[in-house]
Amino acid sequence: MASVVAGLGSALPPSVTQQEMWEGFFARHYSGSARAVAERIFAHSGVTRRQAAVNPVLEDVSDWSTERRMRRYLVEALPLGKEAVSRALTDAGLDAAELGLFAVCSCTGYATPGLDILLARDLGMADTTQRLMVGHMGCYAALPGLAAVSDFVTARGRPALLLCAELTSLHIQPAPARTDTQQIVSHALFSDAAVAVALRPGEAGGYAVREVAAVTDTSTSELMTWEVTDAGFRMGLSPQVPQVLSTHVRRMVEGLLARHGLRLPDVDGWAVHPGGPRILDVVQRELELPDVALAASRGVLDEHGNCSSPTVLLILDRLLRAPAPPQWVVMLAFGPGLTLYGALLQRSA
Missing domain, CATH: 3.40.47.10 (Thiolase/Chalcone synthase)
Known part of the structure; x- marks a missing residue:
């Protein structure tokens, strides 16, 4: 028996242009040669627009503690995750109570109870639904997550769903670290999103x-x-x-x-x-x-x-x-x- 991608759903925070991000926040944190390097990196990042649940132009979190960032993570990630999962279930023609496994990938926030438990509660998943949290694997995590839910569907013959939810905007670094070239690159590239994919058993329909x-x-x-x-x-x-x-x-x-x-x-x-x-x-x-x-x-x-x-x-x-x-x-x-x-x-x- 195969597992089939039957539905996808995404949820995106408000967007901001790269130029607005540069002019409204990052430009004023650099001077001299560092500013020239940073401006060049931002201009050649391949990014014109991105999303930020916490937009630094409006709210600077760079001096926040990790604890404060983690509390904000749940506030922002829960509604995004709920929207993405709901859309994927609708796209697949599935009800949340039908899921045998619910897996969540995230490397940008941690809490217990986490997104897996809170979304299972809020979306009406069965109390027998199994859950899996995939943490700190980074940018490639969607694919081991996909492997896990696909293997479950193949072995158990029941639908499963994977949610990938990341809020990189919560991790803007304080000024001393921000001038490091590697930090400039990451601040020029990274964005926020939540995407869910639902899988069914079988060979047809996806x-x-x-x-x-x-x-x-x-x-x-x-x-x-x-x-x-x-x-x-x-x-x-x-x-x-x-x-x-x-x-x-x-x-x-x-x-x-x-x-x-x-x-x-x-x-x-x-x-x-x-x-x-x-x-x-x-x-x-x-x-x-x-x-x-x-x-x-x-x-x-x-x-x-x-x-x-x-x-x-x-x-x-x-x-x-x-x-x-x-x-x-x-x-x-x-x-x-x-x-x-x-x-x-x-x-x-």
Whole structure:
């Protein structure tokens, strides 16, 4: 029995343009050469507009404690998660009480009871619904989350739902850390979103999850970090990440496709996590893809920024709602480890 992606739903906080974010907040925190570097990074981020549950132009949280940020996380994430899950259930024609498993991915906020418990309560899930929290895996978390719910659907023959909810806007760093180039890059890229995906057992009515695969290069684990500090969570993002990615991505993707009798030209849908413009450039070069293959990924980066784990699902949603949906979709996402995750989906009748 296969598991089929039967519904997707998203919820986005208010949006702000990159220029408004720069002029209204970040520009005044830099001077001299640091300002020139920061302005260049913001201008070449590939982001025109993004979402912020906590917009720094309106509310500066950079001096907040981690405790205060975590309290705000629940206030903002609960309604977003509820909206995304409700839309995914409606899209799939499912009732919340039918779910056998509810999984939540998030690396930007923690609480107990958390989103899994509170949303299960508020949305009327059965008291027998199993729950899974996937935390601190970062931008690639949607794909191990998808693997978990897909495996559950296949093994148990019951529907399941995955929610990815991230509020990166809560983690703007204090001024001393903000001038670090890695912090400038993260502040220029990251955004907020919640996206849910519902899966059913069977082969019809959606996209069957054929396989989820991963490669982790632990020798480069220091190149991408997400540290819990007294002033929120701090991103470490080395400029060497694209180089490491280039070493592994083709081998992983070709192996994933070969196990299903496919080659790169057979794939007509690419959902590639836009960690930044350089990441997309590396993937395109290493896989020898035409510009059109990454149009959806670049479009999501442009319109929504890097929303961490929900981003690849935003791209998938864009692909599946296109006038001519693809037959085969490869989803790729990258994060700490360094870790590369891939998923292969096939359109079913």
